Amino acid sequence: MEYQANNESLNNPAKKLPAMKREIIENLMLDGKNCQETAKLCKVRKETVVAVRQSMEEEGKLELGSWKKEVSGLLANFVKKGAERLSNEIDNVPLGQLPMALAIAIDKVRDLQDTPTITVSTRLTITQDELNKQFILDEKKNTDITLDT
Numbered sequence: 001m002e003y004q005a006n007n008e009s010l011n012n013p014a015k016k017l018p019a020m021k022r023e024i025i026e027n028l029m030l031d032g033k034n035c036q037e038t039a040k041l042c043k044v045r046k047e048t049v050v051a052v053r054q055s056m057e058e059e060g061k062l063e064l065g066s067w068k069k070e071v072s073g074l075l076a077n078f079v080k081k082g083a084e085r086l087s088n089e090i091d092n093v094p095l096g097q098l099p100m101a102l103a104i105a106i107d108k109v110r111d112l113q114d115t116p117t118i119t120v121s122t123r124l125t126i127t128q129d130e131l132n133k134q135f136i137l138d139e140k141k142n143t144d145i146t147l148d149t
Helices: 019-030 035-042 046-058 064-088 099-112 128-141
Strands: none
16 A cells, blocks of 8 residues: 655644744745744744744745755856866866856855755864873783884
């Protein structure tokens, strides 16, 4: 048996908001605040603000989608022309002039098309004591290892 979700069955954080807080979020969005700023000001999750923004677009209160599509198209055209120019004139164009603008435009196209981005970062902190213990273990295993001080 297949199951198809509808809007009523999906978990929509905007539906759980008190009316007053939703009104504040809507006003901030209409004033041009982005989702992250609005979430901080209202002390809600960014996903909640995004859900409110989407419902505002569906209700016709906010026309962000058409603006984003138009600007995204213009930037995509700029990126295409820049890439073509860079490709055609790579021998004549100083490398420092075009790539930075092209890289920024590529990022902006991704942002306006709501492309998900993920940054993964790992950090390893090693103390001097941990290093010393490892060297001592290695020294016991292999007598050829010497430590210079």
